[in-house]
Amino acid sequence: MKAACYFCNNDIPEGKVKRCSRCRLTIYCSKECQTASWKSGHRTICRPHPLFNAPDGTPMPKPEKFSNAWAEQQIEKRFDAWIQAWRGSFSQFAMMALDLPNHPCDRNMTHCMTLWVRVNEDPVARIRDFLIRKAGVRAIAELRREHSTLEDLLPAGSVDPTKVCYVVLLEDAQGRPRRAQYVQFEYGALEIWRHMPKDMYAGIPIDWSDVLKYVVDQSTPEETMVKLTSEV
Ligand SMILES: [Zn+2]
Ligand SMILES: [Zn+2]
DSSP states (O other): OOEEOTTTOOEEOTTOOEEOTTTSOOEESSHHHHHHHIIIIIHHHOOOOTTTBOTTSOBOOOOOTTSHHHHHHHHHHHHHHHHHHHHHHHHHHHHHHHTGGGSOTTHHHHEEEEEEEEEOSSOSSGGGSEEEEEEEEEEHHHHHHHTGGGGGGSOSSOOOTTEEEEEEEEEOTTSOEEEEEEEEEEOTTHHHHHTSOTTTTTTOOSOHHHHHHHHHHHSOHHHHHHHHHHHO
């Protein structure tokens, strides 16, 4: 599982991930990066995670093992780990989903790939802990309006023009969103994508969202990355 530091963007060696305990969303390679990130602005966008912290940011006492609160935290931790594992592949799919050659060039700021995910009740491996039920592209403003209960998890302020984002919504058994993870990534070649031929995907007979659902169900993040980076 490869993860990148939120601050310096370097790969974090396995087992060395440091996570912001307040929001649980940002990860770092070192204490130095975490401190620098906090000072350079993370403090203004960091919002306490509702399952692990009180609204003022103080950590909540550890729930009793096998209690409901404990089970919720376990799902949360697995959800984090699952997104970390698929992060690279999801970023590639987010670029296909946004289809910048055929849309206004600021689409990465107004729209995002959205994945609706549910718990896999019978996973054969950790990598299959969650299944993608639906994948699409949504206007960020619309998403905010529709999921007002998740508002706290979406970062305040506008989207960085050099970045691309996607949202992973975890549904409960009734299909209601119970958690959202917002992932933003730097895409160095954004300008190249904007100037690609408009018919670049014309020859691809299947929809990106079907491919995404298939790989998450059948493939591993490593295999998927090899395929995506050699074919696109
Ligand atoms: Zn770092
Ligand atoms: Zn934070």
